[in-house]
Amino acid sequence: MSSISRRSALTVLAGSPLILSQFVTAAERPAGLTMLVMDPLAKELSCPCVKGYAQREYEELGKHLSAKLNRPVTVVFSETMVGATKTGKLPDGVDLIIGKRSVVEFDAKATQTGVTPIAALSGKDGATTQTGWIVVPSGDPAKSVSDLKGYQIYFGPEECDEKYKAALALLKKHGIPAPTKIETCSACSDGATKILELGADVRAATVISSYAAPLLEGCGTIQKGDLRVVGKTAPVPFITAFTTDRVGAQDQKAIRELLLDLIENAKLCAALETQLGFMELADVSDSSAKKK
DSSP, X not given: OHHHHTHHHHIIIIIHHHHHGXXXXXXXXXXXXXXXXXXXXXXXXXXXXXXXXXXXXXXXXXXXXXXXXXXXXEEEEOSOHHHHHHTTSOTTOOSEEXXXXXXXXXXXXXXXXXXXXXXXXXXXXXXXXXXXXXXXXXXXXXXXXXXXXXXXXXXXXXXXXXXTHHHHHHHHXXXXXXXXXXXXXXXXXXXXXXXXXXXXXXXXXXXXXXXXXXXXXXXXSSOTTSEEEEEEOOOEEOEEEEEETTSOHHHHXXXXXXXXXXXXXXXXXXXXXXXXXXXXXXXXXXXXXXXX
């Protein structure tokens, strides 16, 4: 893998400061970094309902980066950057952000934060993408997306591409016009319970994220067999690492190389529930994952 061939360059970028640090004073050492984690599969942002899933240990990544960069790394968890900012979790700003690509980009615009995507995190299956699933109650007559004409459809928030933009594109592809008023649910669990509570007399569907499907049953939000998938969207980028404009070119390169080199660290890959670690954006099959 290409990340292995980068070891010599990484040694210059991350190894040398470790050797030279003994000759510099504390005041001369690089300042600390703040890493904001918005990954919904992070341990702090999920639940332990499904064994071995959605329990990513980003504190371990923070320790790893701190040791390699020879500077403190503070790890902050929040579902959104806007929320982290409003609640004072980022008093000194942020340097590295890891989360759903569309959500990070949406929040970066809202908070006027300049961000640059540098790597994509693969899942346990090796994929760096996710999809939106359109689901209906199991007893509903709809068999495919084409059958949803006239249905009340609940989408996800606008910033969640898999549950909004990609879902609208899927409906259009099958000749289903976009609703005059788009109804949204902030969480997949909200949409799932809503269409079940409406009962058999109401034709309704909702869009959930593919990564959230195991959690709905695992957490007891719905019972196995309550919902049925009638359509899946095209893949969209999932968890992506970004540096902010506070990070200089040399530091950005060092961080990126460290992330790409994680494939060689089996213990850390296990902690992050990833098969292939972080991958170069150019290696991501979905071209929309590349910087626009």
